[in-house]
Amino acid sequence: MKRRDVIEFEVDKMEFGGTSVSRYGNRDIHMKGGITGQKVKAAVKRTKSGKADVKMLELLENSPIETETPCKHFNECGGCSILSVPYEKQLEIKERQVMDLFLQQDLFGFKFLGIQGSPQNKLYRNKMEYTFGDEMKDGPLTLGLHKKGRHIDIMTVDGCFLVDQDFIKVLTSTVEFFNEKELPYYRTVNHKGYLRNLVVRKGINTNELMVNIVTSSQVDFNMNEYKDMLLNLDTEAELVSILHTINDGLADAVNCDELRVLHGRDYIHEEVLGLRFRVSPFSFFQTNTKGAEELYTIAREFVGDHNDKVVFDLYSGTGTIGQVMAKAAKKVYGIEIIEEAVVAANENAKLNGLTNCEFVAGDVAKTVKNLKDKPDLIIVDPPRPGVHKDAVRDISNFGAKEIVYISCNPKTLVLDLVEFKKYGYELEKVKCMDMFPNTPHVETIVKLIKK
Incomplete structure (x- = not known):
């Protein structure tokens, strides 16, 4: 070969x-x-x-286990790779894959609580980020997701099973509108063009909708007509936010050089487990709201009774997990390096009337040294690359009796757990939560106890 x-x-x-x-x-x-x-x-x-x-x-x-009828874009779109597999079988596959990762690192002796399925395995996403382009060279304007294995070709995913009809209406109306205007899409090859992305966010529990059109500054186009078109759509959710983001960055990512509010406000609200959160166009929020409620409930069960405990919420983002824990904690400190996320976290804590929460911007190791309290319990929810070895050392040196680690990437999770083991932390229990049905991804929650 x-x-x-x-x-x-x-x-x-x-x-x-x-x-x-x-x-x-x-x-x-x-x-x-x-x-x-x-x-x-x-x-x-x-x-x-x-x-x-x-x-x-x-x-x-096809495989004998592919017995589900997928969407019309399946095998062409780069989105849902296992949509053709029945959902119960998907859960079995993910559970086995995660356990294999633990066994490969010789991680034994813990209580494995299996995998919990998402409350919805279709139409569950509260955010979609679409890209303008074309499906074939010099073809008509398209707006949607990348074709499988292709960096350039974009297909309009108007039959997507991940989102409800409000997303589809906004998507198809937007591509029709701009096709008529004959405006050029932004090409990452030469950085020329105007139309870049469409980002749609929805408060699943509040029924609020946000539409954010992202363009370069290379064309002077009045977006009022586009705004009026959106307001005339018969959406189920209330369209409370229409935004225009100017992005002249060279990276193929949604960044903001200037934000213009075309209608309403620059945020929507979402509710999780009785708490209300302000979600801005660029803030991180779990993309599966109903799944997030299950995830945080599992985390709260892992934490257990923590009425008199000081909780450190590390990599706290916009403070969702810390605030879920705050009602039954003595004090919660959230530490996050992204300042905008910290501002949002403190605003959300105020919105929820939580006076025992404090969110601080800075590097975890350096910031913790300035806090007057020592943690009884640490919650770690890092990004996909996991926790750096030095950070594992620093977190372990805080001396907390318990650590609850929430991971969106079990590959890096198991490597981090091996490091925590070196500092005297033992695995007590593990549970998976499927936040991403029909895709290869899964969340894993782990509880560690100091020996």
């Missing part, structure tokens, strides 16, 4: 994160994507002793 060879094989084991490992001759074949039992044609990208990395070229035959 050599580079550029084309091979055919049956997909064997699905690994966490959306990859698969199969056996071909005397080699382990590693591939992005693939569902156990599928027969595929793939091109060899690179080979090593006993191993090869390949790219799928064609799906030859």
Whole structure:
């Protein structure tokens, strides 16, 4: 076997994160994507002793476990990779994948509480970020998600199962509107063009809707007509925020150089477990509201009785978890390096009448030294790369008796747990929460006890 060879094989084991490992001759074949039992044609990208990395070229035959009817974009869109698998089977697959990661790091002796499914496995997202482009060179304007494996081609996902009809209405009306205006979309290759992104956010429990159109400053276009068009849409939710973000950054990401409020206000509200949160266009908020309520309930159960405890909420973001814990805590300190998130966290604490919450901007290790209290309990909810080794050391040195670690990436979680073990923390219990149905991702909640 050599580079550029084309091979055919049956997909064997699905690994966490959306990859698969199969056996071909005397080699382990590693591939992005693939569902156990599928027969595929793939091109060899690179080979090593006993191993090869390949790219799928064609799906030859579906797997016997693919018994669900997917959306019309499935296998073309880069979004839901396991939508064709029944939801109960998806949960089994994710549970096994997470346990495999723990076993690979020799993490044993804890109570595993299984996986909890999302209250909704379709139409569950409260935020979508769409990109302007075209599906084929010099084709009509499209607005939606990237095609699978393509960095440029964009398909208008008007049949998406992830979001409700309000999202679809805004999406299709927006692409029709700008197609008529014949405005150019922004090309990341030469950084020329105008239309960049459309971001839609919805308060699932408050029924408030936000639409944020993102453009460069290269065209002087009056957005009032677009605003009026949106206001005339028959959306189920109340359209309380229409925004125009100017982004002249070179990165293929939604950044803000200037924010213009076209209608209403620059935020929506969302409610989680009886608490109310102000969600701005760029603040982090869990994309599955009903799932977030389940996730935070599990975290609260892991924390247990904490009436007289000082809680440190590290990597606190906009303070959601810290505020959920605050009602039954002596004091909550939230530490987050992004200043805008800290401002939002303190505003939300005030909105909820929580006087025992304090959110501070800064690096975790340095900021904690200035706090007058020592933690009884630490909650850690880091970004996907996990916790840096130095931060694990610093967190451990705080001396808390209990740590609850919430992770969106069990691959980095298990590595961090090995480090915490070196500082005397033992795994007590683990539970998975599926926040991302039909995708390869899952949240994992862990409780650690100081020996």
